[in-house]
Amino acid sequence: MQPKLQNWRGIAILSILLAIPASVSADTVADWNAIAVQATITAARPGPTGVLDIAMVQAAVYDAVQAIEKRFEPYYVEVNGASGSPEAAAAKAAHDVLVNRFPAQAASLDETYKQYLLNHGLAENDPGVVVGATAAAGIIALRACDGSFPVTPPAPFIGGTDPGVWRPTPPGNLPMLAPWLGAVTPFTLTRPSQFLAAPPPALTSRRYARDYHEVKDVGALNNSARTPEQTDLAHFWNANYVVIWNRALRDIAGAHVEDIGDSARLFALADMAMADAIITSWNSKNYYVFWRPITAIREGDNDGNPRTAGDPDWLSLINAPPYPDHTSGANNISAAALRALALFFGSDRKTFSVTTTNLGPTVEDTRTYERFSDAAQEVVDARIYEGIHFRFADEAARKQGRQVADWAFRHYMRPLDNDGDDGKDDNGHDGHR
Numbered sequence: 001m002q003p004k005l006q007n008w009r010g011i012a013i014l015s016i017l018l019a020i021p022a023s024v025s026a027d028t029v030a031d032w033n034a035i036a037v038q039a040t041i042t043a044a045r046p047g048p049t050g051v052l053d054i055a056m057v058q059a060a061v062y063d064a065v066q067a068i069e070k071r072f073e074p075y076y077v078e079v080n081g082a083s084g085s086p087e088a089a090a091a092k093a094a095h096d097v098l099v100n101r102f103p104a105q106a107a108s109l110d111e112t113y114k115q116y117l118l119n120h121g122l123a124e125n126d127p128g129v130v131v132g133a134t135a136a137a138g139i140i141a142l143r144a145c146d147g148s149f150p151v152t153p154p155a156p157f158i159g160g161t162d163p164g165v166w167r168p169t170p171p172g173n174l175p176m177l178a179p180w181l182g183a184v185t186p187f188t189l190t191r192p193s194q195f196l197a198a199p200p201p202a203l204t205s206r207r208y209a210r211d212y213h214e215v216k217d218v219g220a221l222n223n224s225a226r227t228p229e230q231t232d233l234a235h236f237w238n239a240n241y242v243v244i245w246n247r248a249l250r251d252i253a254g255a256h257v258e259d260i261g262d263s264a265r266l267f268a269l270a271d272m273a274m275a276d277a278i279i280t281s282w283n284s285k286n287y288y289v290f291w292r293p294i295t296a297i298r299e300g301d302n303d304g305n306p307r308t309a310g311d312p313d314w315l316s317l318i319n320a321p322p323y324p325d326h327t328s329g330a331n332n333i334s335a336a337a338l339r340a341l342a343l344f345f346g347s348d349r350k351t352f353s354v355t356t357t358n359l360g361p362t363v364e365d366t367r368t369y370e371r372f373s374d375a376a377q378e379v380v381d382a383r384i385y386e387g388i389h390f391r392f393a394d395e396a397a398r399k400q401g402r403q404v405a406d407w408a409f410r411h412y413m414r415p416l417d418n419d420g421d422d423g424k425d426d427n428g429h430d431g432h433r
Helices: 002-019 028-042 050-069 086-101 103-119 127-142 206-218 228-236 241-256 260-288 293-298 329-345 372-385 391-411
Strands: 349-355 366-371
Touching: 028 050, 028 086, 028 103, 028 241, 028 260, 050 086, 050 127, 050 241, 050 260, 086 103, 086 127, 086 260, 206 293, 206 372, 206 391, 228 372, 241 260, 241 329, 241 349, 260 329, 260 391, 329 349, 329 372, 329 391, 349 372, 366 372, 372 391
Parallel strands: none
Antiparallel strands: 349 366
């Protein structure tokens, strides 16, 4: 059976390669981002954890390209005397990181790499190849003991049974997915808890009761107050956020970014911000261990709040994923990606489209936006319509994602002529009034 599986992996990655135009103007950064995303899918990384692998790829690609172009500060690896093709450097850096992260896919990745060089008229002995290998080796060494994907995973975490405490949810009643994620070494932050969210509202508070009734009313599977448009929005965003935002990055870069150095910087900023945002989310989840709406609503008569009538048979529109509510991983990663885009382009205004990964039952599979913040707001609302998050968890996550992206943009991969004064304080907040 193993040879058949290996062949399928090769077909999956090569199908992406064959879809890439064979021209020297093709953006190698975006091309290898697509290959990296597919490698995480093939490896079946749990939940959103594949963004850690992709962020490593983009960090190595960035350092390889900037070593030759010398327009931006290195993220981590400096390559003295770097020369050669930036495209060859980027391809080699991405390839080497992916082989390190996914050794079972090494044969297909090797084939993809060789074919990529051939398709783009790049020689295997181009000096840029050595630059790419050096950048990849540095990033691999940097992340070698970052706490991701531990060989010996921690004991299953199942929370508790006290009011307000997360516990496994139906129908799977599974323990927490990737409980180690909240302790992974960040890519740009000083520590996983740097932007720890404020606590969820007290169970006895009016704010809790307000958000409780909202998700109970519009997030229910049956007899919901959702409109048809809200239901379609919920299904649209019931998706793989790592895939969605990297696909959107490729589309936006293809339409608006011409230089490989700028593209490398955009992808590195966005994917490292997304990785740090998901680490931040899991850190808050582990800290607060707050229950999901399905548990809260079924236990509504036992939470000490007279305003929250319970419903022991309540079901959410989609099944809650197996980890605590506060804060929302989908909103954290989305806000980080969208804020990184706004910072890179210097404006919240940009026309772009997002295509869902949900195969159904969406009416509208692609949505177009005029502002990055509009898409971020949709994700906040959608997770409530799906019935899997309280609004306070979504809004706290959106704030965290923005903070992470602000921090990364202020402290990493700056133009070499930047004097460092961008009007923000050391927490990434706007200092201008």
